[in-house]
Amino acid sequence: MAEVISDIARMQQTAESLRLAGRRIAVVPTMGALHEGHLTLIRKARELADVVIVTVFVNPLQFGTGEDLERYPRDLDRDASLASAAGASYIFAPSAGDMYPKGFRTSVEAGSLATVLEGRSRPGHFRGVATVVVKLLNLTRPHVAVFGQKDAQQVVIVRQLIRDLNMMTDLVVVPIVREADGLAMSSRNVYLTASQRAEAPILFRALQRGAEMVAGGERSAEGIIGEIGTLIRSRSGGVIDYISIADAVTLEEQSECRPGHQLLISLAVRFGTTRLIDNIQVTPA
Amino acid sequence: MAEVISDIARMQQTAESLRLAGRRIAVVPTMGALHEGHLTLIRKARELADVVIVTVFVNPLQFGTGEDLERYPRDLDRDASLASAAGASYIFAPSAGDMYPKGFRTSVEAGSLATVLEGRSRPGHFRGVATVVVKLLNLTRPHVAVFGQKDAQQVVIVRQLIRDLNMMTDLVVVPIVREADGLAMSSRNVYLTASQRAEAPILFRALQRGAEMVAGGERSAEGIIGEIGTLIRSRSGGVIDYISIADAVTLEEQSECRPGHQLLISLAVRFGTTRLIDNIQVTPA
Numbered sequence: 373m374a375e376v377i378s379d380i381a382r383m384q385q386t387a388e389s390l391r392l393a394g395r396r397i398a399v400v401p402t403m404g405a406l407h408e409g410h411l412t413l414i415r416k417a418r419e420l421a422d423v424v425i426v427t428v429f430v431n432p433l434q435f436g437t438g439e440d441l442e443r444y445p446r447d448l449d450r451d452a453s454l455a456s457a458a459g460a461s462y463i464f465a466p467s468a469g470d471m472y473p474k475g476f477r478t479s480v481e482a483g484s485l486a487t488v489l490e491g492r493s494r495p496g497h498f499r500g501v502a503t504v505v506v507k508l509l510n511l512t513r514p515h516v517a518v519f520g521q522k523d524a525q526q527v528v529i530v531r532q533l534i535r536d537l538n539m540m541t542d543l544v545v546v547p548i549v550r551e552a553d554g555l556a557m558s559s560r561n562v563y564l565t566a567s568q569r570a571e572a573p574i575l576f577r578a579l580q581r582g583a584e585m586v587a588g589g590e591r592s593a594e595g596i597i598g599e600i601g602t603l604i605r606s607r608s609g610g611v612i613d614y615i616s617i618a619d620a621v622t623l624e625e626q627s628e629c630r631p632g633h634q635l636l637i638s639l640a641v642r643f644g645t646t647r648l649i650d651n652i653q654v655t656p657a
Numbered sequence: 658m659a660e661v662i663s664d665i666a667r668m669q670q671t672a673e674s675l676r677l678a679g680r681r682i683a684v685v686p687t688m689g690a691l692h693e694g695h696l697t698l699i700r701k702a703r704e705l706a707d708v709v710i711v712t713v714f715v716n717p718l719q720f721g722t723g724e725d726l727e728r729y730p731r732d733l734d735r736d737a738s739l740a741s742a743a744g745a746s747y748i749f750a751p752s753a754g755d756m757y758p759k760g761f762r763t764s765v766e767a768g769s770l771a772t773v774l775e776g777r778s779r780p781g782h783f784r785g786v787a788t789v790v791v792k793l794l795n796l797t798r799p800h801v802a803v804f805g806q807k808d809a810q811q812v813v814i815v816r817q818l819i820r821d822l823n824m825m826t827d828l829v830v831v832p833i834v835r836e837a838d839g840l841a842m843s844s845r846n847v848y849l850t851a852s853q854r855a856e857a858p859i860l861f862r863a864l865q866r867g868a869e870m871v872a873g874g875e876r877s878a879e880g881i882i883g884e885i886g887t888l889i890r891s892r893s894g895g896v897i898d899y900i901s902i903a904d905a906v907t908l909e910e911q912s913e914c915r916p917g918h919q920l921l922i923s924l925a926v927r928f929g930t931t932r933l934i935d936n937i938q939v940t941p942a
Contacts, residue, residue: 384825392677475907477768478787478821484762502763503822506791510823536763537788538795540669622760 374426374456376448376463380471380511383464387425387513396421399514399541400460401505404428405445405559409520409549411458416546417518418459425512426455428465433472434500445559464512471507479503480537482529488623489638490525490649493613501526502533509534509541516542520549522556524636524651528623548650550576556650568643571608575641578603579652582617582637586654591629593617596637604641613640613647620653629656659711659741661733661748665756665796668749672710672798681706684799684826685745686790689713690730690844694805694834696743701831702803703744710797711740713750718757719785730844749797756792764788765822767814773908774923775810775934778898786811787818794819794826801827805834807841809921809936813908833935835861841935853928856893860926863888864937867902867922871939876914878902881922889926898925898932905938914941 377383390397398421400413410426417424428451435441452463479499485491486498509517517534519527531543549557554576555569564572578600585596597615604610617626620634629635638651662668675682683706685698695711702709713736720726737748764784770776771783794802802819804812816828834842839861840854849857863885870881882900889895902911905919914920923936 380823384823388825392679394677473820475817476821477770478818479766479768480822481764481766482762483764507821507823510825513825532760533763536761536792537765538665538669538792540673540795540798 374452374460374463376452376465378465378467378470380466383425383462383466384511384513386462387511390423391513395423396516397423397425397512397514398516398518399425399427399508399512400518401427401429401508402451403430403444403559404448404451404465405562406451406454407557407559409522409557411454412549413518413520413546414455414458414460416544417516420516420518420544421514423462424460425462425464425514426451426460427508427512428463429471429504429508431471431500431504432468433503434497436494436496439494440560440563445562464508466511471504480506480533482532485525485529485532485623488525488625489614489616489618490640493640498525498529502529505530506533506537506539509539514541516544518544518546520546521651521653522548522558522649524638524653525623528621556648558648560646560648563646564643568609568646571610572643572648574604574607574610575639575648575650579637579639579650583652583654586629586635586656591656593625593627593629596629600637600639604639608643610641610643613642615639629654631656659737659745659748661737661750663750663752663755665751668747668751669796669798671747672796675708676798680708681801682708682710682797682799683801683803684710684712684793684797685803686712686714686793687736688715688729688844689733689736689750690847691736691739692842692844694807694842696739697834698803698805698831699740699743699745701829702801705801705803705829706799708747709745710747710749710799711736711745712793712797713748714756714789714793716756716785716789717753718788719782721779721781724779725845725848730847749793751796756789765791765818767817770810770814770817770908773810773910774899774901774903775925778925783810783814787814790815791818791822791824794824799826801829803829803831806830806936807833807843807934809923809938810908813906841933843933845931845933848931849928853894853931856895857928857933859889859892859895860924860933860935864922864924864935868937868939871914871920871941876941878910878912878914881914885922885924889924893928895926895928898927900924914939916941
């Protein structure tokens with residue numbers, strides 16, 4: 373069974389001792405509510421390192437007002453036992469008060485990457501993500517950090533901040549893990565009603581349709597986005613927040629799908645009060 | 658003679674190897690143009706660690722438009738030999754292009770600490786300072802970082818960001834080193850004309866007068882600031898940018914000098930095109 377550490381000084385000392393002993397450390401940052409997607413990240417981390425630290429922290433800094441901070445599912449005992457079974461040696465579960473003590477005021481900003489897509493819909497979200505990622509990497513001192521492609525923009529921002537701030541951690545990204553019907557696994561899927569759950573797989577089917585259009589030679593982003601939107605609206609009660617075709621590195625919105633240019637097709641759709649995101653990467657031939 | 662390293666990957670690997678070998682690392686971040694103030698920091702660093710890394714980097718990110726980035730004095734050979742004599746084992750002198758490669762876009766923000774005093778006069782300055790300090794600490798991986806009290810606000814911000822971002826570095830602050838006549842040592846003193854140089858010691862004398870007033874029981878910040886300003890204006894051609902009495906930790910401006918409350922009296926004054934800063938800390942009895 374993994375050891376659960378909540379004290380931040382103890383986590384840092386433990387990690388530093390492991391480094392000095394020559395052990396290779398991988399970290400998997402999570403907000404808990406672990407599902408098969410997270411467990412895939414943890415198993416990947418175990419392949420890449422001697423010691424896997426899973427962080428479980430529902431980071432208040434990345435939730436906006438009116439978002440689901442309070443109702444976000446929390447069950448540390450369950451998370452610890454699932455993470456252990458998948459290969460974690462340590463669960464780091466700090467308190468919000470220890471992570472953001474009185475007088476806390478430093479933040480990490482991702483610049484233009486933070487104000488598009490999810491960042492446009494969720495102002496301040498990526499300030500919270502970037503800041504907590506830097507803190508968690510400093511506390512767990514990993515050789516490698518494993519993130520999921522599900523949060524595509526987060527991955528782009530973490531890659532950028534590791535490079536820009538010269539953090540000594542390699543980023544490994546694991547493909548999205550999906551339910552049998554294609555719905556991307558998410559801790560927020562539990563919020564869905566039965567009928568919403570039945571409709572939600574349209575998101576991935578619509579993204580696949582978009583990727584097929586790109587593969588088939590369609591170059592107009594507007595045409596592809598229109599088709600994805602029509603599919604979602606016609607097959608579900610989902611309310612579209614955004615559908616985007618952007619440069620996979622700069623996240624700049626594209627009007628044209630140029631050959632050889634790696635693109636991120638991403639979307640956010642609300643089913644009632646539940647907001648789901650999904651994405652697919654394509655490179656036009 | 659210290660080894661000069663300009664390659665950032667090599668610096669990071671060297672530092673990490675030293676850590677893994679159990680050596681204690683101290684870093685002294687500088688913009689070069691070393692004077693006795695810097696050498697005091699380096700000698701202090703040598704007392705505190707096995708290996709001293711002096712960074713020499715004129716950080717473009719902390720200079721505003723119209724400031725002295727281009728004319729800032731640079732002489733790496735001289736700096737390397739002075740730093741070596743004072744106890745440095747490595748001089749880390751990266752290029753601006755390596756520190757801020759194409760596409761660089763992450764920044765570290767110090768919040769309210771960055772917008773007062775020097776930050777009000779120099780917008781963006783402390784974004785540049787905080788960002789480069791995080792980068793330099795990640796590249797040199799020190800157990801201890803030695804800074805000078807001369808840049809009082811920088812010290813407050815670095816202390817805050819080390820705490821807030823959980824960086825594993827202890828901050829050591831060295832008192833201001835002064836010329837025989839009281840002028841705080843600064844790489845910018847070389848810009849002064851002979852008559853400006855003769856007048857500049859009034860800054861410290863005026864700060865001392867302010868500290869005496871506090872010690873004598875004066876509680877009105879306005880009264881003390883007025884006296885400091887009068888002294889400077891009457892004894893020099895210096896143009897006052899600001900004179901401040903602030904909380905030494907939060908940097909919030911104070912109207913009253915309360916007993917037991919640690920205060921930072923600080924100022925910035927222009928002599929022609931040269932802007933000098935100085936400060937003194939006092940705690941009313």
